[in-house]
Amino acid sequence: MPKRLALLLYIALVWCCFNNTPAYCLANETDRLALISFKGSIDQDPFGALNSWNDSLHYCDWEGIAxxxxxxxxxxxxxLMSQGLVGSLSPHIGNLSFLRIIVLQNNSFHGPVPQEIGRLFRLQTLALSKNSFGGQIPKNLSSCSNLDYLNLIDNHLTGNIPGELGSLEKLEALxxxxxxxxxxxxxxLTNLSSLSIVSLSECNLHGEIPAEINRLQALRFVQIFGNNLSGKIPSGLF
Structure with a gap:
């Protein structure tokens, strides 16, 4: 590294530590700002789950963050499961590029599931059940190639189940x-060879259950009641 560049970086670090709280000195600004945006989209926090989200602590020490x-x-x-949070989910969550787990179930989030989540290629768990998310399921969730758990149960989502989800080769639970x-x-969806759990009940689905579901050898649990499905139940499910 050239001496001039090294000197500038050193000056920037010293300036940071003398002009901000210590928590800033080791912070990744992209992640910190994304979390601040998340907090800014929350309208109600009845249990004070986000009280620790302030400049006196490094964001890695904030409640709900690892x-x-x-x-x-x-x-x-x-x-931040079951914290009574009311608000929308900031699209800046897509800037947390190292995220592997998002668990926000049993709150009162509304609005769309941000398309920007599709940028989180390291994401393994997305649990948004028991909220009030609306709009369509983002097709580009298929870009989360490491996703193995996707739970959007009990929301207000509309539209079709995106066929693109069939490219999530590691998905085990849907x-x-x-x-x-x-x-x-x-x-x-019958291409998901790792799929073990499928819950599609009470979704207003119609048509037949694809016979190709028989080839899902890992399948252990299927829930599809409360729809308008027709035709025969594939024999392989028995």
Missing amino acids: CSRRHRDRVTELN GLSKNNLSGTIPLS
Whole structure:
């Protein structure tokens, strides 16, 4: 590294530590700003879950946040389950590029599921059940190639089940029950060889259950009641 550049970086670090709280000195600004935007989209926090989200603490010490051991200032987990939070989910969540786990179930989030979540290629768990999310299921969730758990049960989602979800090769659990969906069960879902749990009940689905579901050897639990499905039940399910 050229001496001049090294000197400038040193001056910037010293300026940071003398002009801000210590928590800023080791912070990744992208992750910190994304979390601040998340907090800014919350209208009600009845249990004070976000009280620790302030400048006196490094954001890795905020409630509901976990950071990487290897990359110590990168957020890997956002878990605020059952905190009574009311608000929307900031699209800036897509800037938390090291996120592996998002658990926001059993709150009162409304508005769309941000398309920007599709940028989180490290994401493994997305649990947004028991909220009031509306709009369509983002097709680009298929870009979250490491996703193995997707739970959107009990929301107000509309539209078809995106066929693009059939490209999530590592998906083991898919929960979409209790939404205002329409359309049929996409044939592409039968490509998910790791799929073990499928919950599609009370979704207003119609059409037949794809016979190709028989080839899902890992399948252990299927829930599809409360729809308008027709035709025969594939024999392989028995």
